[in-house]
Amino acid sequence: MTNLLDLDAAGLAALFADLGEKPFRAKQVSHWVHQRLVGEVEAMTDLSRTLRERLAMVATICGPIVVSDTTATDGTRKWLLDVGAGNAVEMVYIPEDDRGTLCISSQAGCALDCAFCSTGKQGFNRNLTTAEIVGQLWHANRALVADGIAVPWVEQGRAPITNVVLMGMGEPLANYDSVVSSLRVFLDDNAYGLSRRRVTLSTSGLVPALDRLREDCPVALAVSLHAGNDPLRDRLVPINRKYPLAQLLAACLRYLDRAPRDFVTFEYVMLDGVNDTTDHARELAGLVRDVPCKFNLIPWNPFPGAALRTSPRARILAFQKTLMDAGFVTTIRKTRGEDIDAACGQLAGRVQDRTKRRIRIHDAAGATTAH
Numbered sequence: 001m002t003n004l005l006d007l008d009a010a011g012l013a014a015l016f017a018d019l020g021e022k023p024f025r026a027k028q029v030s031h032w033v034h035q036r037l038v039g040e041v042e043a044m045t046d047l048s049r050t051l052r053e054r055l056a057m058v059a060t061i062c063g064p065i066v067v068s069d070t071t072a073t074d075g076t077r078k079w080l081l082d083v084g085a086g087n088a089v090e091m092v093y094i095p096e097d098d099r100g101t102l103c104i105s106s107q108a109g110c111a112l113d114c115a116f117c118s119t120g121k122q123g124f125n126r127n128l129t130t131a132e133i134v135g136q137l138w139h140a141n142r143a144l145v146a147d148g149i150a151v152p153w154v155e156q157g158r159a160p161i162t163n164v165v166l167m168g169m170g171e172p173l174a175n176y177d178s179v180v181s182s183l184r185v186f187l188d189d190n191a192y193g194l195s196r197r198r199v200t201l202s203t204s205g206l207v208p209a210l211d212r213l214r215e216d217c218p219v220a221l222a223v224s225l226h227a228g229n230d231p232l233r234d235r236l237v238p239i240n241r242k243y244p245l246a247q248l249l250a251a252c253l254r255y256l257d258r259a260p261r262d263f264v265t266f267e268y269v270m271l272d273g274v275n276d277t278t279d280h281a282r283e284l285a286g287l288v289r290d291v292p293c294k295f296n297l298i299p300w301n302p303f304p305g306a307a308l309r310t311s312p313r314a315r316i317l318a319f320q321k322t323l324m325d326a327g328f329v330t331t332i333r334k335t336r337g338e339d340i341d342a343a344c345g346q347l348a349g350r351v352q353d354r355t356k357r358r359i360r361i362h363d364a365a366g367a368t369t370a371h
């Protein structure tokens with residue numbers, strides 16, 4: 001059986017061509033699944049009974065299995081989703097006055113092993129499928145509608161989720177095909193119809209995949225930078241040994257030719273005594289001076305067993321001031337959902353590391369095996 005959540009527009013078109021049906025059926029079914037958010041073929045009432053029966057013999061709508069659903073005092077909501085074999089991933093809804101943002105996961109675990117990241121500490125289990133990625137947005141919209149969410153844009157007939165960020169568990173560009181297929185569904189006017197500016201992909205810097213994304217489906221770009229020199233970034237973000245800063249920043253400039261926004265957002269996690277002095281900020285400002293960008297400073301969120309500490313507030317403010325004095329728009333990320341461990345970098349999900357860390361970073365040789 002085909003899961004309809006697994007198909008982008010081209011996949012749906014192929015399905016209906018195989019059934020000998022007209023191409024417009026693909027759009028009709030896309031509306032039912034992604035806009036009207038139905039959970040079964042039988043509910044698609046403007047399809048003839050015969051077509052529904054034929055479709056139900058080959059296709060289903062199979063959303064995520066929710067293990068837990070928790071709402072924080074600030075309204076942030078976190079779902080833990082079963083992805084089989086004892087593994088689970090998380091997605092987080094962040095309500096704001098003018099938007100509803102969903103932070104979604106792209107892999108069960110992550111092989112890149114960034115020093116400050118809870119997901120990375122669990123190792124890598126597997127890539128999520130398109131259905132498992134798209135299913136996160138589908139499920140969040142359904143759940144929020146079912147709960148009677150009262151926000152102006154829903155009252156005007158739009159979906160609760162207005163913005164998607166691929167900043168949950170996993171490195172999106174290490175799961176390229178499923179992520180791009182999912183992005184296409186997010187952007188498709190017959191599905192979620194989000195603008196490219198409202199979909200942000202965050203990467204630790206897989207340069208060749210970033211160049212591919214520029215051609216295939218450029219959306220807003222965030223880059224996990226975290227250091228202004230290679231030796232420090234090698235420690236914090238080990239993929240830097242394979243794609244050092246000069247290569248990464250050159251790729252960012254290439255990407256901006258096609259990006260929906262005219263800047264890159266650089267994310268920078270603030271780690272006490274590691275990367276947080278004003279000298280670090282000055283070095284960073286010099287490094288990116290030719291890249292149109294904004295900075296988002298992320299106070300590090302502790303997780304059990306980590307040997308790091310969050311930078312004191314005064315040092316974060318001094319770091320911000322140094323970057324702003326150098327002419328960079330610099331925000332400090334507000335921590336959301338802390339009481340349910342939904343804050344940035346805390347998404348642990350539940351992944352059994354059988355240690356298939358298929359991407360192993362080898363320094364000098366620089367060999368990285370892709371998924």
Ligand code: SF4
Binds near residue numbers: 120
């Ligand atoms: S920060 Fe991102 S790329 Fe690095 S280990 Fe965590 S999930 Fe993977």
